[in-house]
Amino acid sequence: MTQAAFFVLTALADQPRHGYGILRETEELSDGEVRLRVGTLYGVLDRLTVDGLIALDREEVRQGRLRRYYRVTDEGVDALVAEADRMAAAAGAARRRIAEGRRAPGTVTSPARGPGLAGGLA
Amino acid sequence: MTQAAFFVLTALADQPRHGYGILRETEELSDGEVRLRVGTLYGVLDRLTVDGLIALDREEVRQGRLRRYYRVTDEGVDALVAEADRMAAAAGAARRRIAEGRRAPGTVTSPARGPGLAGGLA
DNA sequence: GCAGGATATATCGGCAGCCGATATATTCAG
DNA sequence: CTGAATATATCGGCTGCCGATATATCCTGC
Numbered sequence: 001m002t003q004a005a006f007f008v009l010t011a012l013a014d015q016p017r018h019g020y021g022i023l024r025e026t027e028e029l030s031d032g033e034v035r036l037r038v039g040t041l042y043g044v045l046d047r048l049t050v051d052g053l054i055a056l057d058r059e060e061v062r063q064g065r066l067r068r069y070y071r072v073t074d075e076g077v078d079a080l081v082a083e084a085d086r087m088a089a090a091a092g093a094a095r096r097r098i099a100e101g102r103r104a105p106g107t108v109t110s111p112a113r114g115p116g117l118a119g120g121l122a
Numbered sequence: 123m124t125q126a127a128f129f130v131l132t133a134l135a136d137q138p139r140h141g142y143g144i145l146r147e148t149e150e151l152s153d154g155e156v157r158l159r160v161g162t163l164y165g166v167l168d169r170l171t172v173d174g175l176i177a178l179d180r181e182e183v184r185q186g187r188l189r190r191y192y193r194v195t196d197e198g199v200d201a202l203v204a205e206a207d208r209m210a211a212a213a214g215a216a217r218r219r220i221a222e223g224r225r226a227p228g229t230v231t232s233p234a235r236g237p238g239l240a241g242g243l244a
Numbered sequence: 245g246c247a248g249g250a251t252a253t254a255t256c257g258g259c260a261g262c263c264g265a266t267a268t269a270t271t272c273a274g
Numbered sequence: 275c276t277g278a279a280t281a282t283a284t285c286g287g288c289t290g291c292c293g294a295t296a297t298a299t300c301c302t303g304c
Contacts, residue, residue, distance in 0.1 A: 097135035
């Protein structure tokens with residue numbers, strides 16, 4: 001799963017939203033760090049729909065503008081959970097390896113015991 | 123950062139390795155889930171080198187075969203830490219939102235806006 | 245001796261997918 | 275009336291992953 005698809009699924013995880021709302025919600029929930037582009041969104045929406053991970057929920061007309069709401073399917077929730085698990089596992093593995101590398105920088109590994117700071121695992 | 127670049131950095135985080143070793147190490151540390159492709163590796167290695175996140179460590183000839191070892195730079199470690207943080211935060215955000223969606227499935231969400239998820243990405 | 249697999253490097257073309265630019269249309273603020 | 279926000283959608287370009295391919299050595303099995 002691509003990062004863009006992951007964030008779209010995350011934005012839809014709690015409730016149905018329309019395209020533009022997904023854009024704003026993604027930026028908000030990531031505290032401004034992640035900004036989905038308009039040019040990216042509709043391609044992702046199409047692909048996720050074809051894959052059955054999201055579905056068209058309803059269409060509304062608010063103040064003369066069309067809003068097309070999407071929702072995650074059960075399959076989409078499963079896929080998002082699995083992806084979140086993979087990401088958390090990968091992040092944890094990276095952190096552990098960094099800790100291992102810092103234990104003996106530029107030297108052959110030694111049994112030198114650290115100051116009990118090891119953990120740090122998410 | 124792409125996923126492939128992330129895994130290459132992770133594989134190099136504890137000690138210098140050569141290309142083929144990175145391939146095997148990535149598969150091993152991910153418990154067989156992630157398998158970097160040969161065709162992907164050298165492009166990633168070139169890009170990471172240009173970006174200054176890894177550097178050529180040394181070259182060895184073992185049993186008639188050349189081994190080109192790479193190591194992460196300080197900048198590469200920083201980038202990997204930052205990426206691991208982003209991934210862990212994104213995974214956490216996804217899990218929280220899934221929990222919120224399941225709290226009231228198929229129902230209109232409560233107006234409770236606010237610090238609930240303000241934590242967002244770390 | 246030789247075929248096949250593991251080790252080890254590298255390149256290339258095809259294809260998927262992200263992004264910036266662009267288009268269209270309405271509402272509201274200045 | 276101009277610009278920004280809201281809201282949809284498309285398209286060309288570029289980046290980057292992947293499968294296939296090439297080259298070369300060593301070891302195992304037959």
